Amino acid sequence: MRSVLFALILTLCGVSAVTAQTLQSILQTHATEIAKPSRKTVGETIDAIVASGLPHVTEFLEQWSKKNIWQRSDGSFFVATAAGDSLTLIDVDTQAKTIGSKSDFKQLKPNGGVRRLISTALVQFQLLDPDLTRRKTAVAAIARRPEAAQLMPLISSIDGERDAALKARKIQLANFLSARFAKEPRDRIAAINSLSTDTSVEARAVLNQILTKSIGVASVAPQGNIAAILDPMVAPDQSYNALVEAKLAPTKQTEIDIRKALEANIIEGRIAGFPLAQMDDRLTRETAYSALAIKGSVPTLITQEVRDAALREHVFYELYEEPNAQITAAAEVARKSADNRVATAQFADLALDALSLASIFFLAAIGLAITFGVMGVINMAHGEFIMIGAYTGYVVQLFIPNYTVAIFVALPLAFAVTFVAGVVMERLIISRLYHRPLETLLATFGVSIALQQLAKNMFGTQARPLTSPDWLAGAWVVNDVIQISFIRIAIFILALLFLSLIVYILKRTRLGLEVRAVTQNPGMASSMGINPDRINMMTFGLGSGIAGIAGVAIGLYAKVTSEMGSDYIVQSFMTVVVGGVGNVWGTLAGAAMIGFGQKWIEWLNPSNTLAAQTYMILFVILFIQFRPKGIVALKGRAAGD
Amino acid sequence: MQHTFMAKNPSVLWFLLGLSLFTVFVTIFSEAVGSTGVSTSFLKTLGKTLCLCLVAIAMDVVWGYCGILSLGHFAFFGIGGYAIGMWLMYERTKNIVVGSLENNILPPTPEEVEAAIGTQIFGVVGSSEFPLIWAASHSLTLQLLAVVIVPGMLALAFGWLAFRSRVTGVYLSILTQAMTLALSLYLFQNDTGLRGNNGLSGLQNIPGLEAVSQATLSLWFFWASALALGAGYVFFAWMLSGKFGSVIRAIRDNEARIRFLGYNVENYKLLIFTVTAMIAGIAGALYYPQAGIINPAEIAPIASIYLAVWVAIGGRGRLYGAVIGAVFVSLMSSWFTGGSAPDINLGFYLVKWTDWWLVLLGLTFVGVTFFFPKGVGGLFDLISNYREKHQ
Amino acid sequence: MSTLLEVSDVSVSFDGFKAINNLSIQIGDTELRAIIGPNGAGKTTFMDIVTGKTKPDEGYVIWGEKSSSLLDMSESQIAQAGIGRKFQKPTVFEEQTVRENITIALKNPRRPLDLLFSREAPNTENRVRAVSDDIGLTDALDQLSGALSHGQKQWLEIGMLLAQDPHLLLVDEPAAGMSETEREQTTDILVRAAKTRAVVVVEHDMEFVRRLNCRVTVLNQGSVLAEGSLDHVTKNQDVIDVYLGR
Known part of the structure; x- marks a missing residue:
C-alpha cells in the first residue's frame, strides 16, 4: 500500500x-x-x-x-x-x-x-x-x-x-x-508467500521463474546462491558428459570411437601387435587401444577409473539465478505447498474422471445387469445393442440438423429401436434356450457377429460422428487443474437417472414385482397368473433398450463404429460379475470399483491406458477368486447354487 | 495296452487312416515334388488348417468333454506362436546382422551383434534394448519348451485360482475371456517387449534352412502339422477312454454329484485345462511359422469365441467333430472372404460374399445351436441310428 | 455300539433365517436311522453340513474312530473318508452306461493320475457285478443309465453309494416317486446295507419309515424335537403338534 x-x-x-x-x-x-x-x-x-x-x-x-x-x-x-x-x-x-x-x-x-x-x-x-x-x-x-x-x-x-x-x-x-x-526482498517474500495457496498455472510459472537454476560444474564450488551440490555418481556417464561440455575433461571414447581408431591403425593385419581376428571382444579392443595410446597414436582411453577420478575432482552444483537465498528459500517453500495443493486438486480431478468412467461402465452394464443378472441370460450381443443405439443417434442427426433436438429425439428412439430388437431376439432365440446358458452365449454370439457385419455393410468401416449440441461441448472448469467436460457430467446424470428409474421399476411397479417373482420362482409365479413369457420379453426389452440409450451417450464422447460394442462387452460382463449378479446396487458397486480402479492404476502409471486396462482385468480376475459372488452377494438358497 | 485301446476305439484308427491318406495325397500334388496341383500358398492354408484342427480338438476336450467353455484357448495358441516366433525372429535377425557386420574391418564383438539385433527387432517400437522375456530367445530348446510351458503355467495358475473358488459355467467363460482380453491388451503395448501391434514377422523364414525353398519348407510344416494332429488325436482319445474319460464326462454332466463320490473335481479340471492349453500352444507354434506373422489381434477374445464356434458347428463331445468344424468353417471362411466365392446378383442388390459371409456365419451358428445342437458330427449319429434300425 | 458321527451344537443361517439351530445328533457305527420332519425342518441342510456342501456358522462335526473334524475337509475328502450321499432327485450320469456309473463309484484311488496311468483296478468286473446284483440291475449293465426307469435310477444311485463302500450312507428321500413293489425292494436294500455300516434315511413317507423299523429322529425348525422308536415319537405331544398343527 x-x-x-x-x-x-x-x-x-x-x-x-x-x-x-x-x-x-x-x-x-x-x-x-x-x-x-x-x-x-x-x-x-x-x-x-x-x-x-x-x-x-x-x-x-x-x-x-x-x-x-x-x-x-x-x-x-x-x-x-x-x-x-x-x-x-x-x-x-x-x-x-x-x-x-x-x-x-x-x-x-x-x-x-x-x-x-x-x-x-x-x-x-x-x-x-x-x-x-x-x-x-x-x-x-x-x-x-x-x-x-x-x-x-x-x-x-x-x-x-x-x-x-x-x-x-x-x-x-x-x-x-x-x-x-x-x-525490497521483504516485499518479494511477502508476495511469494501469498502464492503458496495459488494452484493456477500462472502462479506456478512465477515461482518456477524465481527458482530458475542452472546446472554447472567447476573444480571448486562457486560463490552464489547454490541450490544443491549434486552427486555425480548417480548418473556417472551424464556427469562426465557435462564435464566434457565444460571443457574440463577430454571426451570419453565410445565403442564406435575405439573401433574407428583401431581400424585406422591396422599395420599388416595387426593392431598394436594384436592380430585382427582377436578383435571380436570388447576387452581385447580396449587393451589394443590402450597400447596404441601409449605409443601416442590415439588419445588416452578414458576408462571407468579415469572417469570416476575426474568426477571426484570436480564439484557438480545447481545454482539459482536469483542471488538472494532468502527469496529462493521462500519460493521453494511456496512451490512445495502449491505443488501439494496441485496434487490434491489433481487427485480430485482424477476422482471426477473416475466417476465419469464409472458412469459409462454403469450405463453400459446396467442393461446387461438386468438381462444377465435378473434373468440369468447371457447376451453376447448386448454390445451390439449399444452400437445400434449409437447408430440410431447418428441417423437421427442426419435428418435433424439441430443437435439439441436430435439428441432428445435420439434418446427415446434408440430405446425404442433396441427395445424392439431385444424383444425380437428374446422371442426368436433366447426363449428357446432358457436353462442352456452356454448355448445362449454362443447363439447370441452368432447374432453379435452378424449384427456387427450388417452395421459394417450399412455404415461402412470408418467411424461416424455423433455430435453433441453446443451447450454440451464445453467443460466445467473449477481451477487450472480440475475440469470436467459437460458431456461427462451429462453421462453421470444419465447414469443416476437410470439407476433410480430401474430401482423404481424393480421395486415399486407391478412389472418389477412380477420380474422378481419370475426370477425367484418361475413355476410359482406362473401359477399365480403371471405370464413368464411376457415378463421375460419385457425384461429383456428393457435391458436392451437401456443399452440403446447407453449407446447414444457413449457415442457422444467416443466415435461410433461397428465394433464399439465389443469394446464394452467384456468390461460390462465384468462389471456385473464383480458387482454381484442379480442386483442393481451390485452393478453400481462393480462399475464404481472398475472405474475408480482403472483411473487409480492410470494415476500410478500415467500415459498408459492399455496397461491400466490390463492390470484392472487381472485385478478383477483375482477379485472374483476371493469373492466369487461379487461385491453385493446374495446368500443361501436364493443364490441358486 | 495300446493295442486294446486301439481295438476299443476304432474311430481313432479311421481318423489316422484318413489323415495319412490326405497327407500322402497332398504331398503327391505339392509343388515341392514338382506337381502344380496344390500351390504353396494353398499348402500353407492346409497346414494351418491342420493346426487349427489340433487346437479345436483341445477345445473340444475342455468344453465338449469336460464342460468348461473356455474362451481363452486361442490365447494359449497365440502364446505358443509367440514363443516360437521369438526364436525365429531372433535367430534370423542374428544371421542377417552377422552377415552385414562381416563387411566391417574388425570382427564384431558379441555386444555389437546383440545391439544390432536389438535395433533391428525393436526399432519399430522405438527401443533397442532386449526385454527380459527375450532372455531365452537365442535358444531353440528353451523356446520350444516355452511353447508348452508358458501356456501350461498360465493355464495352471488361472485354473487353480478359478476352479479352487468354484467359478463355473458362464462365469468361468467370462473370466477366461477377461484373461484373453488382458493378454491381448498386454501384448498391444509397445513397452512390454513383444513389438506391440507390429507383432512378430518374417516367421516363414526358418534360420539355418535359408537354402530350402518355401515350397519344400511348407511341405515339411504340413507334415509336422499332420503328425502333431495325429498324435494329439491319439493322445486325447487315449486320455478320454476308460475311467478317466468317464469321470471327465461326469464332471460335465453333474459336477456336484461326482464331487460327492469323492473325486476332487478341481484337480481333474485343472489337469484337463492345463494339458489342453499346452496342446494349444504346440498347435500355435506350428501354425504361425506357416502364417509368417503373429500380432496381438490374433489373440483377441473374438478368436477364442470362433474356436468355440468351430467346435459347436462340428459337434462337441466327439474329437472328430472338432476336426470337421475347424476344417469346414476355416476353409469356408478363407473361400468366402478370399473373394473366390461368386457374388450373387439379386437384381436390386449385389450380395458380395466378402461383406456378407460373417452375417451368414453368424446366422448359421444360431441355426446350428437350435437345430443341430450336436453339430455336423451329430449327422453320424443319425446315420448309425438309421443303420441299427434297418439291421 | 460306538459313535461314528457326532454333530454337536451346530447352527447355520441364510440371510438371517436359521435353517439349523443348535442341532446335535449322534449316529452309531452300524445303525439304521430315519430322520423325519416337516418341510423346512433342516433335514437337507443337515446332510449338506455333514457332506461339506454347507459350512455351519458354529458347532462341531466329529467323524470316525480318529475323531477328526469334518468341517476342515472338502466334499471330496469327506466322501473319501467314507460318507456317501444320495440326493433327493436321482442324479446318475445319464449319458454313461450303468457299468460306467458303478465303476466311477467303486472304491479305488481317485486322483487324476491314478486313473490315467493305472487303468484297470483289480477285479473291477467282479465288484461291479456284486453291486449290480445287489440292486438288481445286472441285466442293464450296458444300457445308458438315462434309459432307466425312475426307480431303477434310484437303485443305481444307491448302488453307486454301496460301490463306494462308505461307513455312513446318507439317503435323501429314496422312495420318492416309487411304486409299492419298488419301495419294498428299496427297503430291503437299505436294511441289508445297514448291517455293515451306518445308514441315515431322510423320508417324508411314514409307511416307508415304519417298514425300516429303526430309531427315528424328528427335526423341527432346525433342531431335534424327539428321538426314539417310531411308536415312541408318534406319541410325543410336540411331534403331534408339529405334524397336525396347533
Whole structure:
C-alpha cells in the first residue's frame, strides 16, 4: 500500500513540474535521440516525454512505436499517414490536420528494442485508459511478458480501476510481478508467500521463474546462491558428459570411437601387435587401444577409473539465478505447498474422471445387469445393442440438423429401436434356450457377429460422428487443474437417472414385482397368473433398450463404429460379475470399483491406458477368486447354487 | 495296452487312416515334388488348417468333454506362436546382422551383434534394448519348451485360482475371456517387449534352412502339422477312454454329484485345462511359422469365441467333430472372404460374399445351436441310428 | 455300539433365517436311522453340513474312530473318508452306461493320475457285478443309465453309494416317486446295507419309515424335537403338534 502511495505522489510531482511546455518543444529538445533512437539511451528521452504529462503523449508514443511519426526537414515531428506521394499530417499538440508532400519528410523507424521500451512506457497510460478493452489489453500484455518496469504503473493503476474483475486481475498480476521484481526482498517474500495457496498455472510459472537454476560444474564450488551440490555418481556417464561440455575433461571414447581408431591403425593385419581376428571382444579392443595410446597414436582411453577420478575432482552444483537465498528459500517453500495443493486438486480431478468412467461402465452394464443378472441370460450381443443405439443417434442427426433436438429425439428412439430388437431376439432365440446358458452365449454370439457385419455393410468401416449440441461441448472448469467436460457430467446424470428409474421399476411397479417373482420362482409365479413369457420379453426389452440409450451417450464422447460394442462387452460382463449378479446396487458397486480402479492404476502409471486396462482385468480376475459372488452377494438358497 | 485301446476305439484308427491318406495325397500334388496341383500358398492354408484342427480338438476336450467353455484357448495358441516366433525372429535377425557386420574391418564383438539385433527387432517400437522375456530367445530348446510351458503355467495358475473358488459355467467363460482380453491388451503395448501391434514377422523364414525353398519348407510344416494332429488325436482319445474319460464326462454332466463320490473335481479340471492349453500352444507354434506373422489381434477374445464356434458347428463331445468344424468353417471362411466365392446378383442388390459371409456365419451358428445342437458330427449319429434300425 | 458321527451344537443361517439351530445328533457305527420332519425342518441342510456342501456358522462335526473334524475337509475328502450321499432327485450320469456309473463309484484311488496311468483296478468286473446284483440291475449293465426307469435310477444311485463302500450312507428321500413293489425292494436294500455300516434315511413317507423299523429322529425348525422308536415319537405331544398343527 505504501508503494502505491509513493507511486501516486511521484506521478503528481512529475505533472506539476512541467506544465508550461508543449510536446513539440520537448521533442525538439531530444530531437536527435528521437530521430535515431538506440535501445540503450532512448529510455531517458521516453521518461522525459512521459514526465511532461501532456495530453497527447499517449498518442505520440503509440504512433511512434507504430512507425507513424515523420520528421519534417526543419526538424519538427508529426503524426502522419501516407497516401501515394502525399502525407496527412497531424500536429502532435493541437491535433490540427494538414497535408504535406512525402519528399519533405522522413519516416522514423524505431527498432524492436526501442519499440518495446516505448510500449512499456505506454502501459502505464493504457492501464489508466478510459476504454475498458484497452485496459484489458494492457493487462494481458503485462501478463504475457512481465517486466520489472511495469510493476509500479500497474500498482498505481489499481486504486483507480472501476471494473471489479479487472481490478482483481490487476491485484493478482501485481502480486506476481512483485514476487519477481519488487525492490525490497521483504516485499518479494511477502508476495511469494501469498502464492503458496495459488494452484493456477500462472502462479506456478512465477515461482518456477524465481527458482530458475542452472546446472554447472567447476573444480571448486562457486560463490552464489547454490541450490544443491549434486552427486555425480548417480548418473556417472551424464556427469562426465557435462564435464566434457565444460571443457574440463577430454571426451570419453565410445565403442564406435575405439573401433574407428583401431581400424585406422591396422599395420599388416595387426593392431598394436594384436592380430585382427582377436578383435571380436570388447576387452581385447580396449587393451589394443590402450597400447596404441601409449605409443601416442590415439588419445588416452578414458576408462571407468579415469572417469570416476575426474568426477571426484570436480564439484557438480545447481545454482539459482536469483542471488538472494532468502527469496529462493521462500519460493521453494511456496512451490512445495502449491505443488501439494496441485496434487490434491489433481487427485480430485482424477476422482471426477473416475466417476465419469464409472458412469459409462454403469450405463453400459446396467442393461446387461438386468438381462444377465435378473434373468440369468447371457447376451453376447448386448454390445451390439449399444452400437445400434449409437447408430440410431447418428441417423437421427442426419435428418435433424439441430443437435439439441436430435439428441432428445435420439434418446427415446434408440430405446425404442433396441427395445424392439431385444424383444425380437428374446422371442426368436433366447426363449428357446432358457436353462442352456452356454448355448445362449454362443447363439447370441452368432447374432453379435452378424449384427456387427450388417452395421459394417450399412455404415461402412470408418467411424461416424455423433455430435453433441453446443451447450454440451464445453467443460466445467473449477481451477487450472480440475475440469470436467459437460458431456461427462451429462453421462453421470444419465447414469443416476437410470439407476433410480430401474430401482423404481424393480421395486415399486407391478412389472418389477412380477420380474422378481419370475426370477425367484418361475413355476410359482406362473401359477399365480403371471405370464413368464411376457415378463421375460419385457425384461429383456428393457435391458436392451437401456443399452440403446447407453449407446447414444457413449457415442457422444467416443466415435461410433461397428465394433464399439465389443469394446464394452467384456468390461460390462465384468462389471456385473464383480458387482454381484442379480442386483442393481451390485452393478453400481462393480462399475464404481472398475472405474475408480482403472483411473487409480492410470494415476500410478500415467500415459498408459492399455496397461491400466490390463492390470484392472487381472485385478478383477483375482477379485472374483476371493469373492466369487461379487461385491453385493446374495446368500443361501436364493443364490441358486 | 495300446493295442486294446486301439481295438476299443476304432474311430481313432479311421481318423489316422484318413489323415495319412490326405497327407500322402497332398504331398503327391505339392509343388515341392514338382506337381502344380496344390500351390504353396494353398499348402500353407492346409497346414494351418491342420493346426487349427489340433487346437479345436483341445477345445473340444475342455468344453465338449469336460464342460468348461473356455474362451481363452486361442490365447494359449497365440502364446505358443509367440514363443516360437521369438526364436525365429531372433535367430534370423542374428544371421542377417552377422552377415552385414562381416563387411566391417574388425570382427564384431558379441555386444555389437546383440545391439544390432536389438535395433533391428525393436526399432519399430522405438527401443533397442532386449526385454527380459527375450532372455531365452537365442535358444531353440528353451523356446520350444516355452511353447508348452508358458501356456501350461498360465493355464495352471488361472485354473487353480478359478476352479479352487468354484467359478463355473458362464462365469468361468467370462473370466477366461477377461484373461484373453488382458493378454491381448498386454501384448498391444509397445513397452512390454513383444513389438506391440507390429507383432512378430518374417516367421516363414526358418534360420539355418535359408537354402530350402518355401515350397519344400511348407511341405515339411504340413507334415509336422499332420503328425502333431495325429498324435494329439491319439493322445486325447487315449486320455478320454476308460475311467478317466468317464469321470471327465461326469464332471460335465453333474459336477456336484461326482464331487460327492469323492473325486476332487478341481484337480481333474485343472489337469484337463492345463494339458489342453499346452496342446494349444504346440498347435500355435506350428501354425504361425506357416502364417509368417503373429500380432496381438490374433489373440483377441473374438478368436477364442470362433474356436468355440468351430467346435459347436462340428459337434462337441466327439474329437472328430472338432476336426470337421475347424476344417469346414476355416476353409469356408478363407473361400468366402478370399473373394473366390461368386457374388450373387439379386437384381436390386449385389450380395458380395466378402461383406456378407460373417452375417451368414453368424446366422448359421444360431441355426446350428437350435437345430443341430450336436453339430455336423451329430449327422453320424443319425446315420448309425438309421443303420441299427434297418439291421 | 460306538459313535461314528457326532454333530454337536451346530447352527447355520441364510440371510438371517436359521435353517439349523443348535442341532446335535449322534449316529452309531452300524445303525439304521430315519430322520423325519416337516418341510423346512433342516433335514437337507443337515446332510449338506455333514457332506461339506454347507459350512455351519458354529458347532462341531466329529467323524470316525480318529475323531477328526469334518468341517476342515472338502466334499471330496469327506466322501473319501467314507460318507456317501444320495440326493433327493436321482442324479446318475445319464449319458454313461450303468457299468460306467458303478465303476466311477467303486472304491479305488481317485486322483487324476491314478486313473490315467493305472487303468484297470483289480477285479473291477467282479465288484461291479456284486453291486449290480445287489440292486438288481445286472441285466442293464450296458444300457445308458438315462434309459432307466425312475426307480431303477434310484437303485443305481444307491448302488453307486454301496460301490463306494462308505461307513455312513446318507439317503435323501429314496422312495420318492416309487411304486409299492419298488419301495419294498428299496427297503430291503437299505436294511441289508445297514448291517455293515451306518445308514441315515431322510423320508417324508411314514409307511416307508415304519417298514425300516429303526430309531427315528424328528427335526423341527432346525433342531431335534424327539428321538426314539417310531411308536415312541408318534406319541410325543410336540411331534403331534408339529405334524397336525396347533
